[in-house]
Amino acid sequence: MKSVWRQVLSRILIGFIVSIALGFLSGQIFLFLFLYTLYLLYCQFYQLFRFHSWLRFSGRSAPPESSGIWGEVFNNVHRLQKKQRKTKKRMQKALSRIEKSTSALKEGVIMADNTGRLEWWNQSATDMLGLMKTVDRGQFITNIVRAPEFFRYFSQKRFADALIISSPIKEGIYLEIQTTLYSQNDHLIFIRDVTRLHSLEQMRKDFVANASHELRTPLTVIKGYLETLSLFQDSLPQAMQKGVANMSEQSARMEQLIEDLLLLSRLESQEEAEQEEWHTIKDFVHSITNAAKVVMTENHQFDIHIEDDDSLYGSYSQLYSAFSNLIFNAIKYSPAGGTITIKWKSTPISGIFCVADQGIGIDPRYIPRLTERFFRVDKGRGPSTGGTGLGLAIVKHALLNHDGKLIITSEPNEGSKFSCHFPENRVKSNELLKNENHEEKQK
Numbered sequence: 001m002k003s004v005w006r007q008v009l010s011r012i013l014i015g016f017i018v019s020i021a022l023g024f025l026s027g028q029i030f031l032f033l034f035l036y037t038l039y040l041l042y043c044q045f046y047q048l049f050r051f052h053s054w055l056r057f058s059g060r061s062a063p064p065e066s067s068g069i070w071g072e073v074f075n076n077v078h079r080l081q082k083k084q085r086k087t088k089k090r091m092q093k094a095l096s097r098i099e100k101s102t103s104a105l106k107e108g109v110i111m112a113d114n115t116g117r118l119e120w121w122n123q124s125a126t127d128m129l130g131l132m133k134t135v136d137r138g139q140f141i142t143n144i145v146r147a148p149e150f151f152r153y154f155s156q157k158r159f160a161d162a163l164i165i166s167s168p169i170k171e172g173i174y175l176e177i178q179t180t181l182y183s184q185n186d187h188l189i190f191i192r193d194v195t196r197l198h199s200l201e202q203m204r205k206d207f208v209a210n211a212s213h214e215l216r217t218p219l220t221v222i223k224g225y226l227e228t229l230s231l232f233q234d235s236l237p238q239a240m241q242k243g244v245a246n247m248s249e250q251s252a253r254m255e256q257l258i259e260d261l262l263l264l265s266r267l268e269s270q271e272e273a274e275q276e277e278w279h280t281i282k283d284f285v286h287s288i289t290n291a292a293k294v295v296m297t298e299n300h301q302f303d304i305h306i307e308d309d310d311s312l313y314g315s316y317s318q319l320y321s322a323f324s325n326l327i328f329n330a331i332k333y334s335p336a337g338g339t340i341t342i343k344w345k346s347t348p349i350s351g352i353f354c355v356a357d358q359g360i361g362i363d364p365r366y367i368p369r370l371t372e373r374f375f376r377v378d379k380g381r382g383p384s385t386g387g388t389g390l391g392l393a394i395v396k397h398a399l400l401n402h403d404g405k406l407i408i409t410s411e412p413n414e415g416s417k418f419s420c421h422f423p424e425n426r427v428k429s430n431e432l433l434k435n436e437n438h439e440e441k442q443k
């Protein structure tokens with residue numbers, strides 16, 4: 001490059017010297033200099049014009065013949081263009097390969113920007129959601145999938161867990177939606193047809209619910225006869241007396257098991273939406289601890305820290321079941337005389353109901369499994385504590401129905417803490433509630 005510049009500059013310099021010499025000889029130095037400058041300008045414009053015309057017609061043909069610095073410019077631009085065309089072809093090939101492979105996928109894949117506007121999707125997504133390439137590009141996904149649970153899932157960015165919804169275009173089809181954020185919070189959405197899994201799960205739920213329901217009647221009959229037999233306990237032979245007592249105990253356990261299974265089915269299916277209202281936390285705690293005191297055989301203490309002015313929005317029966325399971329567990333798994341602390345804490349973004357005990361505690365490795373049905377840390381402990389193994393599963397489902405979650409912390413022999421976290425829209429201080437009601441009445 002340096003040599004080209006040297007060549008160009010020396011040519012211009014020679015041109016100037018010749019013009020000055022000719023001007024000197026003719027006595028018209030400025031005229032010759034002016035003419036030479038005009039000539040230089042003309043040359044540059046002429047090359048610029050050729051360059052522009054060549055580019056205008058896409059620059060695909062060979063560049064115009066030229067020497068010097070313009071020749072270098074033409075060749076370099078031509079080389080860059082060839083390189084760019086090659087890269088473009090390579091990228092187009094890769095893109096079409098990606099498109100072909102994603103359209104072969106059974107799962108639907110959608111790319112949406114950070115606001116949820118559709119940018120790209122594969123064939124399966126088209127089939128599952130009925131998307132149309134020409135119309136739907138740029139549309140908000142919440143305008144296409146209109147299920148309220150999807151709107152909540154997407155707008156509140158609850159992407160930690162997959163969501164199952166019924167297909168917006170085909171009845172009886174269930175879709176699982178999983179979303180990942182990438183780059184600048186853009187959305188990558190995977191959709192899977194889970195109809196078979198869903199119907200299997202539904203069959204399981206129906207079976208448990210129906211079986212529990214059917215067991216209720218024979219059990220009531222058996223319990224009735226056992227109660228009658230207990231009335232004549234003293235006149236029964238010694239061996240029978242023990243048997244009847246044992247049968248009564250086990251039938252009570254079985255009844256509790258059936259009730260818990262039915263409650264769990266109701267919590268899971270949520271077919272009839274339960275009435276939701278504001279309830280004060282104190283109400284729950286008072287009635288649960290009063291019920292507990294009646295049946296408590298060992299001398300446990302309650303340490304209650306709840307402000308009068310806190311309320312929770314939800315179904316009374318579900319929340320009662322959740323809180324009572326936690327409080328009764330704390331009693332069951334604490335030694336006599338142990339203190340059970342019950343606290344309510346509301347922050348601007350959440351409300352936390354917390355039950356802590358000083359009992360036997362739980363090995364942390366079992367904590368993730370505690371909310372599974374029938375899971376017990378100590379398998380042999382169930383019958384002696386009278387538990388069904390369904391208590392924490394009930395707590396989990398009741399909280400899920402209230403957009404809440406259960407957090408468990410525990411150490412063996414140091415006690416356990418079960419905290420129920422509720423979102424801010426379900427939590428209110430009584431003072432706020434009174435003010436709002438007052439304002440509403442005034443309107």
Ligand code: ADP
Nearest residue numbers: 329330333361376377387388389390391392416
């Ligand atoms: P169960 O009817 O057996 O109490 P749950 O579902 O209520 O069933 O609890 C599951 C298991 O979690 C219990 O069997 C017990 O091992 C453990 N667990 C629950 N609460 C406590 C607690 N407060 N302290 C220690 N272990 C607990």
